[in-house]
Amino acid sequence: MIGIVGGVGPYSGIDLLKKVFDNTLANCDQEYLDAILISASSKIEDRTEYLIGNIKENPAIAIAEVLFKLQDVGATVAGIPCNTAHSEKIFSIIQLQLKKSEATINVLNMIEETVSFIGINYPNINKVGVLSTTGTYKSGVYTKALQSKGYEVIVPSLEMQENLIHPGIYHSTYGIKTISNPIHPKARKNLLEGISFLKAQGAQAVILGCTEIPLAITETVINDLITIDPTNVLARALVLHSNPNKLKPL
């Protein structure tokens, strides 16, 4: 059974589950893979707020609690559809909690899966742009993972990050986390400006490095850049680990 840590954010959990089904070969209900999603958003503190120091409690503890519950119900492999939760200060503590409890559930690392996916599917790409929350931006989680595999990494300037990209996700009147059905045009406009910047700096692909971003940027190629959706990559990895015969070809 596939486990999904929902609630980080609520719509990202749904998006991951939908992408698990979208990437599954099935002709009727009974041929889909079994899955469980727990959306405990009220108990998991904001990941970015923790990383930038505004919140003391590490959200890793509450995320690990969800993983224990997923395992109890029968999940053997799990994904956390939140890039910021994969920053070292959070993800390492999730892993520590699991280890302390001798948990057997296999928690996939969305960042590593994404870097590996680019290497396998786009071998000619060497300059990769990244759009993300300020938490992910400052943690440098994608930058480190990409650079360790030899990629040149392009990110927005700090000013652009704080005034354009982060508000596109978090702004209280137009951000994707507030308005997602449908997306507010200003949120999409902010992100498109970011993509133009990355392209001007030479990026060949752009990682939509916050699980909310693909809700606003749904194109597979935008402004000539290949878009990489880590949620979709994670969904494919979950299907592969659960039942490789069920993985829909790209």
Place this chain on the structure above:
Amino acid sequence: MIGIVGGVGPYSGIDLLKKVFDNTLANCDQEYLDAILISASSKIEDRTEYLIGNIKENPAIAIAEVLFKLQDVGATVAGIPCNTAHSEKIFSIIQLQLKKSEATINVLNMIEETVSFIGINYPNINKVGVLSTTGTYKSGVYTKALQSKGYEVIVPSLEMQENLIHPGIYHSTYGIKTISNPIHPKARKNLLEGISFLKAQGAQAVILGCTEIPLAITETVINDLITIDPTNVLARALVLHSNPNKLKPL
């Protein structure tokens, strides 16, 4: 915590969870209601196939097992986003299983919630059309529930039901259960023909009485008929039972 019996079908479970969040007043992740969705589609036999006699095993048993798991993880109220599962031959057995195990989880009845929703929000309507699977059609679950409240009920002819409506949902090459992202134009066309028929017979509203149908018919008014989406009604009822202060006004 809100519980969702997913997998009946897989995308309907996602649709219900999304509608729970869509109907919740929340400005950040932490303000959404906690929820758990278990999609055990591999273990739950097709509801229509059971009702028409092609399958012996009552899917109620597997659905009740999911409800027990939802309760174990902390769900206090639950919804089953499958109209056909609310036919008496299935729903009464689900309720019996819960009673035998002294389960405390409150399972809402999507059909009763829908009829009640029409009465409260559209007091001038008295002729209601219903589109559904052949299983729901033959069980007459909506017809009985509506007639008991004094409504005149309009459904497709049996020929139209079997050659147009049911294939729109179940057909192996164009049905919504096979092709849902995006919906196949033939599936939508079949359903629109059904809606035209209901209108010609005098219907003032149409219940989209299979949880797959709102994936193809997303309009709130179509061909002058008000569309009633039982999944959305159920989502609102789940929010109301979980935390009435969080219910977004219509």
